[in-house]
Amino acid sequence: FPVTIFLCVSRFSVEKNQEMLIEAFYELSKLYKDVKLVLVGKGPMLLHSKDLVSKFKIEDKVDFINEIEDSEKVAIMKSSDCFVFPTLAEGFGLVMIEAMTTSKYVIVSDLDVLKEVSNNQLIYFQSNNKLDLLKKMLEVYEGKISSSYEENKSFVFQKYSFDNYIKSYEKIYSSKL
Numbered sequence: 745f746p747v748t749i750f751l752c753v754s755r756f757s758v759e760k761n762q763e764m765l766i767e768a769f770y771e772l773s774k775l776y777k778d779v780k781l782v783l784v785g786k787g788p789m790l791l792h793s794k795d796l797v798s799k800f801k802i803e804d805k806v807d808f809i810n811e812i813e814d815s816e817k818v819a820i821m822k823s824s825d826c827f828v829f830p831t832l833a834e835g836f837g838l839v840m841i842e843a844m845t846t847s848k849y850v851i852v853s854d855l856d857v858l859k860e861v862s863n864n865q866l867i868y869f870q871s872n873n874k875l876d877l878l879k880k881m882l883e884v885y886e887g888k889i890s891s892s893y894e895e896n897k898s899f900v901f902q903k904y905s906f907d908n909y910i911k912s913y914e915k916i917y918s919s920k921l
Contacts, residue, residue, distance in 0.1 A: 748780070751824035751827050752828050754839060756787035757787045760789075760832075761830040763789070763792065766781070766796050768874050769802070771874075771878050772882065782806075785810070794808060827847035828852075828877075844896040844897065849867060850862075851869060851880045852866050852867070853868070854870055863903070867880050867883075
């Protein structure tokens with residue numbers, strides 16, 4: 745079996761919730777040996793996250809990447825099987841939008857802002873619920889969820905295109921005249 749790669753790209757902070765992701769991944773890794781977790785970012789919770797991985801003795805299954813260029817980020821996202829975004833608080837979710845154009849599966853917290861920005865098109869789990877996140881990761885791994893990658897990609901390119909950006913600003917400026 746090929747290795748299934750789960751990816752999270754985010755600043756390591758309490759509100760980004762990588763700790764819960766690591767805990768859910770640990771449970772998944774006990775069930776399936778051919779899984780990997782890649783965590784990209786830096787921040788105040790990075791050392792704590794590394795300690796947690798050591799505590800669970802899953803260093804061989806978890807890779808940490810501190811800093812990457814945008815071109816590298818796209819390549820890493822394309823090479824992963826599933827993007828996971830366990831955030832507890834978010835303003836917009838740009839990295840989620842990027843994942844929608846590069847990752848086959850995208851699992852995110854069920855925050856209202858993420859649902860709104862993604863047009864309810866992703867795989868959502870109950871925010872801060874480790875068992876629900878594990879369930880969604882299992883469903884992806886076991887092929888119980890079909891991928892809507894092409895739909896996600898098309899949605900992002902249509903809704904967040906440069907033309908739409910210009911049109912929205914034209915509308916704002918026109919309304920002020």
